[in-house]
Amino acid sequence: MKIKDRVLKLSFIALLISMTAAMFYAPTASAHGEKSQAAFMRMRTIHWFDLHWSKEEVAVNDTMTLHGKFLVFAGWPETVDKPEVSFLNIGIPGPVFIRAGSWIGGQLVPRSVSLELGETYEFKVLLKARRPGDWHVHSMMNVQGGGPIIGPGKWVTVTGSMADFVNPVTTLTGQTIDLESYALDNVYFWHAVWFAIAFAWLLFWIKRPLFVPRHIAVSTGKANTLISAGDKKVGLAFALGTVVIVAASMGSTNDKYPVTTPLQAGLLRGMKTFQMPEQTVSVKVEDATYRVPGRAMNMTLTITNNGDSAVRLGEFETAGVRFLDPAVHEDDTNYPDDLLAEEGLTVSDNSPLAPGESRTVEVTASDAAWEVYRLADLIYDPDSRFAGLLFFWDAKGTRQMVTVDAPLIPTFI
């Protein structure tokens, strides 16, 4: 064998071994690709805040909630369709929980909703644990024409056995069923019946010589001899039997289920908004830069306090990542560690801003999260603007929220 052929042969064997080995490596895909979503979409569409996951560990059949608020950003990017048809979803790997309920402004939202730009909404999702494992549970909003907009996620452990899961539901006809397995026997039964009929029809034909002799017969003009009168009678019996079974089974089903309704669909409009405390602080972004080597965003802000109490800047939140100034505000909600920069916010002068005072400050939001959550990729997005929420507190602990939205200039040195 020539050396060239030997190399080719060995290369082919190596390729096969590599492919086979790759098949045995199947890591669990537990997260949802939120880091891959364009940074400007996460920063300038839905701002999730005040999120709270009620449990970090939950047993099968027990429930937990994810609740909080979201702001539909007024500076919604032009490249993403407006949230006129949206659906409050939950970012989990399939039905590891069932969605026992979801509400926006107190209204159940099993259907799509219409959201208004610039408005804040309160939401809650009730989850019932179904499949054991460690699952990343995200808030999530699907927007028609915009795609899924995934919010912050937190790991939740489900314990127990999926075999114990039950999903009891009482119908309007008074019957209590387990939706997990309801009507399953009926599905199997009817499919088995029709498969049996189909196989009988196929068997009737394929038990006899098929392709070669029949092709010879057709080719020699003897096609009509291949279908006998008996075949036609059997065929007629199958066709009539099919129609009779369809009609009879439909009739008996209607007798068994006299009350049925069509599938329900529609768009819910006029969702109740959440009124945030009146905004008395105004913020003007003088400039904003992202320092690539330092993984930090610097903003020059002119802050004006039009209220009647002094305020301090305590938090900057964008794309679910929270940068805090611990001297002003500390998180007590057990927010996911990877999304929380507890000392990530520095302000050049964060002394209380008195009523009527205006001050220009340098604000830096720095943390590895810029890199880890690929927010730094904003500089490669088609609409290189950043946006986020600034939270100010007064001495009484009253909080107010201000949105910022401005161009971002990257610096590479």
Added chain:
Amino acid sequence: MSASQSAVRSRAEAVQVSRTFDWMILFTLFTAVLGGYHIHYMLTGGDWDFWTDWKDRRLWVTVAPIVSITFPAAVQACLWWRYRLPVGATISVVALMIGEWINRYLNFWGWTYFPVNICFPSNLIPGAIVLDVILMLGNSMTLTAVVGGLAYGLLFYPGNWPVIAPLHVPVEYNGMMMTLADLQGYHYVRTGTPEYIRMVEKGTLRTFGKDVAPVSAFFSGFVSIIIYFLWHFFGRWFAKTDFISDDAS
């Protein structure tokens, strides 16, 4: 053995070889149709066939027969005109449904844990049997297209009603009324399938009150006639032997 000699030495051996050939071709046909038809149906019928909360009385009834009469028509064209075998539609649909059941059971349930009672496939067998029998009795593509195509559309909804009716029983849930199928779609989270993607109960068919399913089925049957013609010709074209070079000539 020279090229002019027979490969078999007796009639019994010829019959045996012929039967072996039958099973090889049947297996190849079955798996090829299973793969091709499955991909076609999933791309065109997709979610309407995947989920119970898509199986409505308007669009599912309309779409499923239209996009599923394709391969039956093409395979019939080959098996009937070349072999006088009236099983093209049934063998196609059985292959498709076996493929679907494998997919739903192993992937939807075994891999992603959706209960089978939300993701079972639609039943296409009644229409397929009638389509085969009409071709056999009439020996006419036109008759099969017109009568069989219409029957294929008309039989779809009643053929599936015994399976889906229990899931159309209404339920009151947190102050809203929905069917059990709607509730399944809501409970069993599909992260990539938001509610607004669901194309159900849409359209302008509002003058028939609650009896829209028969009208949808008739419309589906009419379009199935056209699709049958189209795919029957595809089948005839693909069943030609012009693609094989004849070295002897």
